[in-house]
Amino acid sequence: xxxxxxxxxxxxxxxxxxxxxxxxxxxxxxxxxxxxxxxxxxxxxxxxxxxxxxxxxxxxxxxxxxxxxxxxxxxxxxxxxxxxxxxxxxxxxxxxxxxxxxxxxxxxxxxxxxxxxxxxxxxxxxxxxxxxxxxxxxxxxxxxxxxxxxxxxxxxxxxxxxxxxxxxxxxxxxxxxxxxxxxxxxxxxxxxxxxxxxxxxxxxxxxxxxxxxxxxxxxxxxxxxxxxxxxxxxxxxxxxxxxxxxxxxxxxxxxxxxxxxxxxxxxxxxxxxxxxxxxxxxxxxxxxxxxxxxxxxxxxxxxxxxxxxxxxxxxxxxxxxxxxxxxxxxxxxxxxxxxxxxxxxxxxxxxxxxxxxxxxxxxxxxxxxxxxxxxxxxxxxxxxxxxxxxxxxx
Amino acid sequence: xxxxxxxxxxxxxxxxxxxxxxxxxxxxxxxxxxxxxxxxxxxxxxxxxxxxxxxxxxxxxxxxxxxxxxxxxxxxxxxxxxxxxxxxxxxxxxxxxxxxxxxxxxxxxxxxxxxxxxxxxxxxxxxxxxxxxxxxxxxxxxxxxxxxxxxxxxxxxxxxxxxxxxxxxxxxxxxxxxxxxxxxxxxxxxxxxxxxxxxxxxxxxxxxxxxxxxxxxxxxxxxxxxxxxxxxxxxxxxxxxxxxxxxxxxxxxxxxxxxxxxxxxxxxxxxxxxxxxxxxxxxxxxxxxxxxxxxxxxxxxxxxxxxxxxxxxxxxxxxxxxxxxxxxxxxxxxxxxxxxxxxxxxxxxxxxxxxxxxxxxxxxxxxxxxxxxxxxxxxxxxxxxxxxxxxxxx
Numbered sequence: 001x002x003x004x005x006x007x008x009x010x011x012x013x014x015x016x017x018x019x020x021x022x023x024x025x026x027x028x029x030x031x032x033x034x035x036x037x038x039x040x041x042x043x044x045x046x047x048x049x050x051x052x053x054x055x056x057x058x059x060x061x062x063x064x065x066x067x068x069x070x071x072x073x074x075x076x077x078x079x080x081x082x083x084x085x086x087x088x089x090x091x092x093x094x095x096x097x098x099x100x101x102x103x104x105x106x107x108x109x110x111x112x113x114x115x116x117x118x119x120x121x122x123x124x125x126x127x128x129x130x131x132x133x134x135x136x137x138x139x140x141x142x143x144x145x146x147x148x149x150x151x152x153x154x155x156x157x158x159x160x161x162x163x164x165x166x167x168x169x170x171x172x173x174x175x176x177x178x179x180x181x182x183x184x185x186x187x188x189x190x191x192x193x194x195x196x197x198x199x200x201x202x203x204x205x206x207x208x209x210x211x212x213x214x215x216x217x218x219x220x221x222x223x224x225x226x227x228x229x230x231x232x233x234x235x236x237x238x239x240x241x242x243x244x245x246x247x248x249x250x251x252x253x254x255x256x257x258x259x260x261x262x263x264x265x266x267x268x269x270x271x272x273x274x275x276x277x278x279x280x281x282x283x284x285x286x287x288x289x290x291x292x293x294x295x296x297x298x299x300x301x302x303x304x305x306x307x308x309x310x311x312x313x314x315x316x317x318x319x320x321x322x323x324x325x326x327x328x329x330x331x332x333x334x335x336x337x338x339x340x341x342x343x344x345x346x347x348x349x350x351x352x353x354x355x356x357x358x359x360x361x362x363x364x365x366x367x368x369x370x371x372x373x374x375x376x377x378x379x380x381x382x383x384x385x386x387x388x389x390x391x392x393x394x
Numbered sequence: 395x396x397x398x399x400x401x402x403x404x405x406x407x408x409x410x411x412x413x414x415x416x417x418x419x420x421x422x423x424x425x426x427x428x429x430x431x432x433x434x435x436x437x438x439x440x441x442x443x444x445x446x447x448x449x450x451x452x453x454x455x456x457x458x459x460x461x462x463x464x465x466x467x468x469x470x471x472x473x474x475x476x477x478x479x480x481x482x483x484x485x486x487x488x489x490x491x492x493x494x495x496x497x498x499x500x501x502x503x504x505x506x507x508x509x510x511x512x513x514x515x516x517x518x519x520x521x522x523x524x525x526x527x528x529x530x531x532x533x534x535x536x537x538x539x540x541x542x543x544x545x546x547x548x549x550x551x552x553x554x555x556x557x558x559x560x561x562x563x564x565x566x567x568x569x570x571x572x573x574x575x576x577x578x579x580x581x582x583x584x585x586x587x588x589x590x591x592x593x594x595x596x597x598x599x600x601x602x603x604x605x606x607x608x609x610x611x612x613x614x615x616x617x618x619x620x621x622x623x624x625x626x627x628x629x630x631x632x633x634x635x636x637x638x639x640x641x642x643x644x645x646x647x648x649x650x651x652x653x654x655x656x657x658x659x660x661x662x663x664x665x666x667x668x669x670x671x672x673x674x675x676x677x678x679x680x681x682x683x684x685x686x687x688x689x690x691x692x693x694x695x696x697x698x699x700x701x702x703x704x705x706x707x708x709x710x711x712x713x714x715x716x717x718x719x720x721x722x723x724x725x726x727x728x729x730x731x732x733x734x735x736x737x738x739x740x741x742x743x744x745x746x747x748x749x750x751x752x753x754x755x756x757x758x759x760x761x762x763x764x765x766x767x768x769x770x771x772x773x774x775x776x777x778x779x780x781x782x783x784x785x786x787x788x
Contacts, residue, residue, distance in 0.1 A: 107679050141675070276400075
């Protein structure tokens with residue numbers, strides 16, 4: 001006598017977690033150095049030094065009652081101000097503390113937004129863009145929404161615009177984009193986003209209510225070669241941003257991020273009230289207070305991307321040479337590769353023989369690809385090349 | 395076009411938060427020392443020294459990738475082992491790490507449990523015991539359950555057993571108790587809990603499914619005069635415990651606690667799977683990792699209750715002398731007092747004239763009382779006595 005949907009989600013491991021577990025078992029048998037695990041998106045570059053230094057300074061110098069006591073639900077005022085100030089400076093849009101609601105990372109941020117936008121339980125719809133982060137589905141369904149998605153544009157891995165236009169109906173409350181993208185590593189271009197804005201503006205008029213664009217941006221700071229990651233609210237006004245410091249400050253376990261509802265959003269203040277209420281019913285009390293104060297002092301810190309860049313280069317060159325095809329990965333730490341033979345699941349299975357762990361693309365809403373998370377050691381990348389070659393030629 | 399329930403929750407402040415805000419405004423006018431704010435339950439004794447020392451040691455000596463990286467969703471294995479070990483030693487029941495699911499505090503722990511136990515959306519029921527923590531209602535409703543409650547036993551502020559028996563029906567999935575109690579400060583006795591167990595055992599048979607008892611225990615460590623806080627699972631086997639370190643380690647802002655589903659619970663492993671799935675759809679990824687490691691090393695730390703004890707004594711003696719009546723507060727840091735004149739809301743309003751901020755009992759499911767949170771400074775208590783006297787005599 002318990003919830004069968006929750007039981008289903010909790011009793012079966014995700015494909016990614018299963019691969020990771022398999023890798024741990026395998027490492028016991030053949031040695032850690034002989035397992036090439038590209039399954040998990042756990043940052044492999046440490047947090048900037050200032051993070052720990054700031055934490056220790058706060059612990060040493062501030063009143064423990066204030067450090068560890070409750071903050072207001074959206075976070076300390078001075079923390080929200082620091083976040084708003086950095087956004088204003090960088091994005092050229094006036095963001096105020098009242099536009100910021102700090103959360104325990106991106107996952108609750110997204111669920112809070114979905115719950116806030118769920119007008120009719122079981123009918124309102126979230127629309128994803130394939131390939132997409134697989135948790136969007138349970139996040140939407142858990143928030144009472146339906147989840148559907150736009151099929152992938154497998155040429156450029158930008159957005160399949162005609163398919164997007166076709167999928168939107170009156171129940172579509174929001175479209176969620178993730179740029180830089182997990183799993184493809186692709187950054188959506190300004191041209192793409194402008195066309196998305198056109199479609200959403202037109203469709204919003206047609207259906208008679210705003211169709212919000214949810215920009216899920218945990219990888220915003222992880223880009224290579226100076227590629228632009230446009231600030232989406234300046235392109236489409238009804239944009240709600242979800243951000244996390246997990247990747248930019250390498251703090252994924254600490255659970256700290258935010259929701260930004262800019263003033264240009266239709267009924268901005270009311271949407272923020274709905275966000276606050278939605279957060280309350282998923283158990284949000286406040287974001288971890290020590291970490292709030294830490295990130296407020298580290299908003300200008302950037303990850304040292306050298307290690308990711310090096311892995312990316314070796315992988316791209318090596319895989320190309322072997323004959324693999326993949327999307328142009330300008331951001332994040334993912335490579336989305338066409339499975340030789342055309343079956344991602346079968347290819348992932350085959351790779352296991354060479355202790356090479358890659359995630360088949362099916363859960364991301366595309367068949368025939370696999371994802372590599374290259375947030376691993378350089379040795380792993382270099383030593384895995386032989387395995388990639390064997391798997392390709394088998 | 396957003397969720398009206400969430401909007402309603404988010405756009406109106408709780409009565410407690412409103413009082414607190416009023417107090418801040420008032421302090422600007424008449425001086426902080428002249429406002430006697432008994433509204434909030436924010437611990438006023440600092441975290442034990444070992445908390446900050448442990449945090450700094452971890453930051454200095456452990457690999458930042460491990461400190462700040464993701465843990466498994468239920469928490470690090472060694473953290474769950476430390477929690478299980480302490481429970482096993484203290485409670486005389488064999489608790490294993492597999493019985494522990496760490497959460498971002500008690501609020502998401504409760505919502506996760508409710509969601510896991512929601513068999514039929516909009517029909518399954520959570521049953522509270524008045525007086526109760528007001529958030530139980532949005533937590534239940536947010537998880538898709540109905541919320542109902544058993545009227546208070548205003549003689550002892552234990553549990554109104556005949557009313558409990560009457561209220562349980564086939565849709566009742568769980569009964570939630572909070573002991574030591576917020577708002578009454580009362581600790582439910584072993585005798586009371588044994589009678590509750592009798593009723594639930596009988597009713598479970600009658601309705602043909604287990605009726606779970608959810609024991610919400612953030613105040614477990616805050617008791618005075620050596621009063622026993624029984625370990626509920628040893629009295630009723632289908633008990634799920636929700637715990638938070640917010641009050642015991644004075645860390646309310648850091649969001650760290652756990653759910654314990656002991657092996658004796660019917661279908662224990664399946665319930666734990668439902669808990670894991672429910673956590674996932676409210677955005678739980680893992681509990682804050684630095685704090686996980688800290689509490690694992692502080693499970694034996696206890697708060698220095700001296701300050702609360704002193705406040706409690708001065709308040710009890712002072713209020714009794716004036717003529718106030720209240721429940722016997724053996725735990726937590728609350729006093730639940732009968733409102734002179736019989737109207738809690740009117741009395742709370744009256745108190746404002748004397749800059750005395752007390753929370754009317756209506757939201758707790760009982761009329762005619764008010765709550766005092768005596769986690770304040772001793773000066774506040776001593777200096778407020780005149781205000782209590784004036785309000786009583788007006």
